[in-house]
Amino acid sequence: MKAKIMFLQEVRNSVxxxxxxxxxxxxIMLANFGFAENNHDITETATVLADMGFDVDMEPWxxxxxxxAQDALDNDVHVIGINSIKGEYKSLVVKLLEELASYDREDIMLVISGHIEAHNIKEMYELGVSVVLVDNCYEKFAKGILSGLETILF
Amino acid sequence: MTETYKPEWVPEKDDDKFACRVMYGVKGGHEGMPGSNVDLSRKSAPVIKRSKMTVDDYVEGIIKGDRMTLSRAITLIESNAAAHFYIAQQVIQRLLPYTGKSTRVGITGVPGAGKSTFIEALGNQLCVEGHRVAVLAVDPSSTVTKGSILGDKTRMETLSRQKNAFIRPSPSGGTLGGLTRKSRETLLLCEAAGYDTILVETVGVGQSETTVRSMVDFFLYVVITGAGDELQGMKKGVMELADAVLINKADGDNKRRAMVTRAEYARILQFLRSATEKWETRAYTCSSVTGAGIPELWNEVIMKFFSQGKENGVLSERRKHQTLSWVYSMVEEHLHNLFYRSPSVLACKDKIETDVVEGKLPPTIAVQKLIAEYAKTEIGDYIKETSPFAIK
Structure with missing residues (x-):
């Protein structure tokens, strides 16, 4: 699906x-939990975010x-974007948050950048995910990340 | 029974004669549909502030070899914010005595030459031998949007899992020359953290990635077959700075062609002046996929280079020169910061800019005016922040 970007310049300015x-x-580091080397979703997310002015770290599949978690610490990223082809996020989110907490780095934000079923979104927020990419709307996604970082960093 | 309605195209007067009825559509709540009734507002993710670190925290953590402190220190060094600059300088100053003991190798080549894959193969081998390896991989930032895509780690799948390896991808941030503005400082931090082998991978661009030469001991140029003729190698640029030329991807069907390419490069190299005194630059082949040629390259070429260089003093001489060039690149950076952050320059900059754009002021006069304004700058707090060394 072609990404919907209407207020690109606005987002770039805030970035x-x-x-x-x-x-x-x-x-942002895009973690690829899927089992395909060329995950089209990740490619799209990465290019769109880089176009908005983000530094995007790619991960092996x-x-x-x-x-x-180790890569996120080594690269010192602000945000981890989780991407899973099957849309099974729950255990990944829980485990990843635990792992980050064990390093005392809960300031790293967790977001969902892959396809997710709408009825699972509420549960993700409850688990501790900060932003979810809904309907491929990248402006909202980027703005959500920036406002989240605003409270964490400044 | 499901609710139905008559379609609006039914002619009014024939109302009763039409049996066609239409079912109502799904009203939201359906997955993937806009306007679904799922609550999308952010609920509970607790906000945890990023912890603040002092100079002591950084220095102690790095000397202990703590990876997380090292990675945060690199972030601090690379930061463009004026507030971070002062503390970054202090960290570097206090860590300098712990640096200088590692093997510094720079790796460059055209995009797709297999630099990252080569590092994956070489790094794994070194880790097995018990070395601690730090990899600084640089990928380009966009000149249009300033964003970047850092993909070097995708090629270093097993190396990034090694306990003894630290891989740090960095965006070039618009700096030319194939590295970031702060690659040298990053390299020093890794040394202080106890990494004994530092591999610096440049942006894959090609003919002018020469900045790395001024901060590494051994400079490796990775090439592939079928990339231009002799003339490309004769041009001034990377080739004359390399300590070894490596023809990668010498495997399978490509092996024979790699041997031919090696012979071609060997022929060119006889005519070039070698980059390091008393060292002959040669061409080698290897395969990052099968691993063939890599142990030989490391043990028989690079290690020989270092033992020979230490013996005849070429290496220590090179490092002295590099320190000097570091001094002047820092001077340039400080001057740059002093000018662009000077309050009196900032005060009149907008007006001069509009005048130039509207054609009221010739560019040369604008430069004169800006410099004159800069000369009026009072030594104030801004200097302490931007350039701690400039305090009078």
Whole structure:
């Protein structure tokens, strides 16, 4: 599906504003829990976010939550985007949050950047996910991330 | 029974004669439909503030070899914010005595030459031998949107799982020359954290990725078969700076062609002046997929380079020169910051800019005016923040 971007410039401006204060661009790592090397969803999300001015870290496919947490710490990202082809997020979210908590790095935001069934979204928020990509609306997604980071960092 | 209604196209006067009826559509709540009645507002994710770290935290953590502190320190060093600059300088200053003991290898090549895959193969081998390996991988930032896609780690699947390996991808942030503005400082931090082998991977662009030469001991140029003729190698640029040329992807059907390419490069290299004194730059082949040629390259070429370089003093001489060039690149950066953050320049910058755009002021005069304004700058707090060394 073609991504819907209507207020690209507006988002870019707020990303620039964030980068000015933080000293670097918002950095998101897209974790690929699927089992396909060329996951089209991830490619799309990565390019759209990079176009909005994010620094996007790509991960090898088929990672475990332990690898993903370690990579997120090594790269010192602001946000981890979870992407799973089958849409099974619950256990990943719980495990990843536990893993981050064990390093005392709960300030790293967890977002869902892959396809998710609408009736699961509420549950994700309850588990501790900060933003969910709904209806491929990337502006809302990016704005959600930025406002989340605003409270965490400043 | 399900609710139905008559379609609106039914002619009014023939109302009763039409038996056609239409069912109502689904009213939201259906997955994937806009206007679904699922509550999408953010509910409970608790906000946990990022912890603040002091200079002492950074220094102690890095000397202990703590990965997380190292990664946060790299973020601090790379930061463009004025507030981070001062504390970053202090961290570097206090860590300098712990640096300088590692093997620094720079790796460059055209996009798709297999630099990351080569590092994956080499790094794994070094980890098995008991080395601690740090990889600094740089990918380009967009010049249009300033964003970036950092994909080097996708090629380093097993290496990134190694306990002894630390891989840090960084966006180039618009700096030319194939590295980030702060690659040298990042390298020093990794050394202080106890990594004994540092592999620096540049942006894959090609002919001018030469900045890395000024911060590594050994410079490896990775090429592939079928990439231009002799003339490409004769041009001034990367080739004359390399300590070894490596023809990658020498496996399967490509092996024979790789051997031919090696012979071609070997022929060009005889005519070039070698980059390091008393060292002959040669061409080698390897395969990052099968691993063939990589142990030989490391043990017989790179290690020989280092033992020979330490013996005849070429390496220590090189590092002295590099320190000097670091001094001047820092001076340039400080001057840049001092000018662009000077309050008196900032005060008149907008007006001068509009005047130039509207054609009222010639660009050369604008430069004069800006410099004159800069000369008026009072030494204030801004200097302490932007350039701690400039305090009089």
């Amino acid at each position: 620039d504003d964030f980068a000015e204060r933080e000293g670097r661009r918002p950095r 088929g990672r475990t939550y332990i690898d993903v």
